[in-house]
Amino acid sequence: MTIRYFILVSFLFLFQNASGQQKEGANWLFGGVGPSSPSVPGCFLNFNGSVPVAAPFDFIGNRGLGAATVSDKNGQLLFFSSSGHVATRNVVNGKYQEMPNGKLFGLPSTPTFSELTVQNPGNLDQYYIFIITNALFSRKHDLYRALVDMRLNNGFGDVINNSVQLIKKNVAPGMAAMLHINNQDTWVLSLNAAGDSLSSYQITSNGVAAPVYSVINGPLLSDGRIKSSPNSEMLVFPSVSGSEVYQFNRTSGSISFRYSLTIPDSTQRSFSYAFSSDNSKLYVGTWNKPRFPAGIYQYDLASGNSQQIQQSVNSIHSFGLASQVYDLQLAINGKIYFLSNDSSKYLGLVNYPNQYGASCGFNLKAINYLSKEFIVTLPALNQTLFRNAAILQAQAFKDTICLGDSVQLSAYGAGAERFRWQIANGLSAPSDTMANPFVKPTVTITYMVIGSSVFDQDTAFVKVTVLPKPGGVTLSGPASVCPNVQGVWYRAANAQRQRLVWGLNGGTILTNAGDSISVNWGNANAAAGVWVVPENYLGCPGDTVFFPVRVNVVLATQTPLGPDTLCQASASGIRYSVAPATGSVYTWGIQGGSITAGQGTAAARVNWTKLGTGKLWVQEESRTSTSHCFGVSDTLLVRTNPSPAGTASIYGPKQVFTFAEDQVYRVLNPEPGSVFDWQVTGGQIVAGHGTGSIAVNWDAAGEGIILLTETNQQGCSGNQARLSVEISGAPEPVFYNIFTPNNDNQNDAFVVRNLKWYAENELIIYNRWGTEVFRKRNYRNDWKATELSSGIYYYYFKAGGKSWKGWVEVLK
Known part of the structure; x- marks a missing residue:
């Protein structure tokens, strides 16, 4: 057993999704039969399961040689065509229904030799059908094309009006499809009737392009089948001597000769073909004169040059006298199926077509296609659909x-x-x-x-x-309404902008505005309510949110909504509201303040004028065509607390040196229990934040700002205090004139205080006789008089264009 493991799992996954086949070739509907009744059913072969399943089907056009089928990426049948008729996937009384414009040539039955379906790369809802009409006893067939749009006919598809067009006259009966190098466009190939020229039509987003012509040296037989390889790189034709294999240029659409392959039995003629899924083997089906046998032959295309390929030929099966191999076709499962008149209404099977010789697993009678008469053609499938049939x-x-x-x-x-x-x-x-x-x-x-x-x-x-399940929403609106009130609005808080599905009990939706609805309520109803379900972009539902509504003449008016704790300094113009019901009149009542605006409406403005607890309530009255309704809300208790008296004062230095440290600022006369919010610009608070006193380290020269807000025990804040601080200049250096370098970590070095303001400096030390004993640029308080004796020394210090001198005593 050959075992192939894909180590680069992530690469494989991306590869399969980017270029792997899907199930567009999963359904085969075909039924070309001999001269019998048109009611003879065709065969529907379904490859969606682990093994293909055959079933009969009925359609007016199932008697022609030409047949084509296409499915969607999940293997669901879209439509099929046969004998110049196009059928939908819709079945009525056991019979597939023809598209409204599906009679392509206006005749009850139009003989066609081959039909082929290609998706429009510019519109994935559209498919081109290419048809070669059957001229019966003449070799002069014509190539047509039609265009199907699956959005028409209620999603069952229809042929677009006036889309049936003649492309070329006098063509051979076979067609093939190749994938363009851009992996989007498709080439459709057709041989002329004389067998000496090939036309390649590129199907682009702009339509069917002008053909690319390839001249063939030596005419090919024009009455056999043409087949392309799954990788769109090879093309095979029948010839007088056997089969001609050509190389296809996916960029230009031209072909070039590769080699000729002959049938070992010279009495047989090549007619039908199939490539293996890995493109390494070519299977050739033959037919013969009466009283002579036919067969299926295998060529190993990977065996080497043309001579070696010819020598690799295997006779897979030899049929009886007067036999014909009508068709061979690769399927999405990587296996090859064939039709012959020696298989007695069965489909034959090449089970392992990538294997050489007898290992390919030939089976003459694999699937009973359940027809009363033999079938002579399989659907002409776009071989590019099987470009990765060799891969799981x-x-x-x-x-x-x-x-x-x-x-x-x-x-x-x-x-x-x-x-x-x-x-x-x-x-x-x-x-x-x-x-x-x-x-x-x-x-x-x-x-x-x-x-x-x-x-x-x-x-x-x-x-x-x-x-994931969509996030929840919340509903708002009047929870108590008068019977038969009209146009009452309910709103959803929908921060994620999800689609909302609304519903209700006890009324009807008058207006749906997406995030809100208006409702006409009915008669008194204790079980009325509004509900909403959020949905994401895929239609996934979230939890249903219910909002009960009481429909009654006694209104349960909502308690006013608004702040119930205030500070005296900000207790004016406060808004309170209830959910408004259309037609209701609202009368506001208050103690401890006054209504300044909104009397009679569902929203009022209030000035609270007294400290302590105030009261607010609202009366609601409504009249409808059937009822006079009245209600009073519960009382809202509102507490007004005192604010701090006046504005806090800040005490501390208003002028400091640059980079001054631990500068203290405090509050003058703070209220007991208050909390203080300090904010400093131009420096950093290093201690005391939240208290009545802070320490600040200031930065470089400029203006420093201190802001202070006092909040009392009741949580009310006073006005903000502000102090401006000038930051400038530097303090003079201070020289300590005695130190004791005895390594006790106390006063061991000569220290110059405020040295950080004089980072660029120079220090020189002299002894009592004027001899220099130490010199250092950018001194950092680290001279310990090493190797010097105790005594008096003299310093000279320079920095910032100034100098200082003096004496220092060393005690050891």
Whole structure:
């Protein structure tokens, strides 16, 4: 067994999400049959599970050779086309419904030889359908294109009006698709009827570009199939001698010849093809004249040069007389399926197409396609969808979910037949052995899966982001209203700007303004109320917030909202309010103050004039078409405390030297129990903050500011005091004239006080005979008269353009 481990896990994860296949090729709908009734069902092959599942399907256009299918990235069928008709995914009475404009050529049934679907890189809701009409007994087919928009027809999609256009006349019946080097655009390739020229059409965000022509030396057979490799680098055509393999330039759209491959049995002719998922093997299906056999052959494209590749040919299977291999097709699981008239209404299978010879696992009758007649064509699938079919893929149906939601994971590709998910948050046995388990994570998590077959083992990862529950909101509005009052507003405090879903009992919403609603209330109701649910951008709901509302003629008027503790100095113009109800009249009552504004409304202004406890209440009256309502609120008690008398005074030096330290400032006549807030600009408080006295270290020259606010025991603050301090100049140096250098750490050196103001200086020491015994620039109070005897010495000190001299005694 070959085991491939990806050590750079993070790189693998990014690679798979950036360029890995998804499930656009997960559904095959096809049904080209012989000349029988149009009611014969086709085959719907679903690759979303660990093994493909076949089921019959019915559609008017399922009898042509041309068929194409496309799904979304999660493997959900979008639409399919057959015989010039385009069907939606909508099924009515067991039959797929045609798009309103799905009859592309206006005929009940239009023979088509091939159809191919390519997504519009400029609009991911749109898909081009390329159609080659079948001229039956003539080799002159025509290439058309149509454009489907999935936003039309209520999301089931429709062909855009007038989008069916003839692109080129006289083409061969086969088509292929290649991925452009920019990994966004697609090339659609078509051979001309003569087999000597190839047209490459680049599908860009601006539409279908003009073709790039490649001349082919020696005509190719124009009645066989064309197939591209999953990596969009090789293209194979049938020829008289066998098969012609060309190199494709993903940038320019041109082709160049690589080599010719012949069939060992010269009586057989190449007709159908499939590349292995790793692009290393080419499978060729043949057909033959009556009374001669056909077969499937394998070529090892990695074996070396063209001669070595020819020598590597293996006959995978030889069919009976008068047999034909109609079609071969790679699937998202990394396996190859084929149709032949020798498999008796079964799909054949190459189980391990990346393996050489008999190890490829040939199975003639793998899947019963459940049709009454044999089918001669598989859907023409864009091979770029399978560019990473050799790699195990893992994805989630939704990569971002709400907390509490479940999501289905999916693993496929690399020919894997068994799957083992690593047990993790939200994933437990026995789901860990499923290809597509459902998980319910509670946190953002990356899941790991190992897929294996007889020959290979591979690892893939998928990240599921779990969005937390949206934050809560609070509701405000009148909790008591008069029956049948109209237009009452309720508001939500929605700081996170979430989407809000409103609801209520006992009334109807008149206006929804997002963060607020107005309500028409009904009859008396003790169980009425408003509720709201916040949602995030993904629609994840938060907790429901309920706001009960009493609908009654006896109003339970709200107690006024506003401050209940004030200071005397700031007790004027104070706002009080209740939640306003439309049509209500509010009469305010007060003791200990006066109403200065807002009488009659839901908000009033008050001046409190007396110290101590005051009272405030409001009466509410409302009249509606059916009721006269009245209510009185509870009384709000408001205490007004005294503020400090006057403005505090600051005492301390108003002029200091630069960098002066431990300068003391204090409050004159403080009130007992007061707390003081000091603020200093131009210096730092080093002691006493919060008390009546502080010590300050001042900075460089300039103006210093001291601000002081006094707060009394009742929590009321007085006016702010201010003191301006001039910071300038420097103190004279002071020279101590005796020191005792005896290493007792006391007075061991010659000290010059205020030295920090004279950082750039020079000190010279002389003995009594005038001889210099010490000199130092930028002296730092560190001369200890080492190696000198006791006695009188003389100093000379220079700094800032000034000098000082004197004597000093050394005592040892």
